Amino acid sequence: MKRFIPFTLFGVLLATDTALSNEAPHSTQTYLEIAVYAVKDVEAFPALQAQAHQEIAQLPGFLHSLRLKSYGETVLFADVIAWRSPEAAEAASQQVSQDPKFANFMKALGDMKLFAHYWSSHNASELLPQLQQSPVVEIAAYSVPDPQTHELVHRLVHQKLPHQSGFRLGTPLQSAKGDSGYGDLIGWDSLQAFEQVGKKMMQDPELKAFFNPDMQMQVFTVFAVL
Numbered sequence: 001m002k003r004f005i006p007f008t009l010f011g012v013l014l015a016t017d018t019a020l021s022n023e024a025p026h027s028t029q030t031y032l033e034i035a036v037y038a039v040k041d042v043e044a045f046p047a048l049q050a051q052a053h054q055e056i057a058q059l060p061g062f063l064h065s066l067r068l069k070s071y072g073e074t075v076l077f078a079d080v081i082a083w084r085s086p087e088a089a090e091a092a093s094q095q096v097s098q099d100p101k102f103a104n105f106m107k108a109l110g111d112m113k114l115f116a117h118y119w120s121s122h123n124a125s126e127l128l129p130q131l132q133q134s135p136v137v138e139i140a141a142y143s144v145p146d147p148q149t150h151e152l153v154h155r156l157v158h159q160k161l162p163h164q165s166g167f168r169l170g171t172p173l174q175s176a177k178g179d180s181g182y183g184d185l186i187g188w189d190s191l192q193a194f195e196q197v198g199k200k201m202m203q204d205p206e207l208k209a210f211f212n213p214d215m216q217m218q219v220f221t222v223f224a225v226l
Contacts (some may be wrong), residue, residue: 030063030124031176033081033089033117034183036139036219038110042074045108046226049077052105056081059095061088064128068137068223071191075110078139078223080131080185082124086176089117114141114219118173118183127185130169132225134187136194141173141183141218153210154182157201161186164200166193183219194222 039045049067056062063082070076083089096102120127131137144150154172161167168187175181188194201207 030120030122030127031083031086031089031117032120032173032185033083034078034114034139034141034173034185035112036076036078036114036141036221037112038073038075039077039108040110041108045077048105048108049079049226052102053079055099055101056092056096059088059092061085061092063124066128066131066137067226068139069226071136071222071224073221076113076221078221080128080139082128086117114139116141116181116183117176118181119176120171120173120185122169122171127169127171131185131187134168134189134225136188136191137223137225138170138184138186138188138194138221139223140220141181142220143180143216143218144182144212145180145214146212147180147182149209150182150212153207157184157207157210160201160204160207161197164193164197166190166197188222191222 046067046069053065053067056065061084063084065082066078066080068078068080070078081089083092151174158170158172161170166189168189170184170186173183173185175183186194188197202211
């Protein structure tokens with residue numbers, strides 16, 4: 001049974017998670033905050049989300065953000081926020097939790113599907129601005145039984161992706177907690193490209209270990225950029 005964590009935009013309730021992961025594996029990596037959630041009013045929410053992101057952009061340590069809406073599940077939205085450091089994200093969470101400017105946004109949220117922090121090997125100045133231009137953005141988040149094996153095949157997946165038709169930009173994600181959590185953030189030209197490449201990858205014998213039946217999938221959804 002999944003444990004529901006009340007959502008604050010910057011994870012004030014996950015401050016311990018952030019405190020345990022203050023150092024990037026490499027100084028050039030990007031610290032990403034990803035939230036995927038259902039909303040109570042699909043029509044009204046995009047304006048509330050846009051306003052929240054305008055306020056976010058004024059906070060110290062903010063680098064870039066994406067606002068996303070699911071193609072398949074109409075009530076599902078997502079935020080992807082790049083921060084300069086875990087400390088910046090934690091400081092922002094403390095401020096936002098006390099700021100009434102975010103009250104309407106917070107009240108509009110329903111069930112939380114994912115709220116996590118990841119390290120990406122891509123520079124934030126390239127990653128999110130390029131994904132902003134992608135017609136389709138894929139978010140996958142999961143945990144694996146064998147992190148060591150997974151990391152090897154995970155890298156291989158992202159080495160193969162740039163050679164696939166319809167692929168724009170992608171990055172493997174590693175949980176900032178340093179546990180068995182991983183993910184993918186990928187831009188595509190179309191839903192058709194996403195589906196066709198996915199089928200091709202699943203048939204690739206070199207990637208068999210990646211599609212481990214014991215993988216625990218938290219989120220696997222494609223979004224449109226708002």
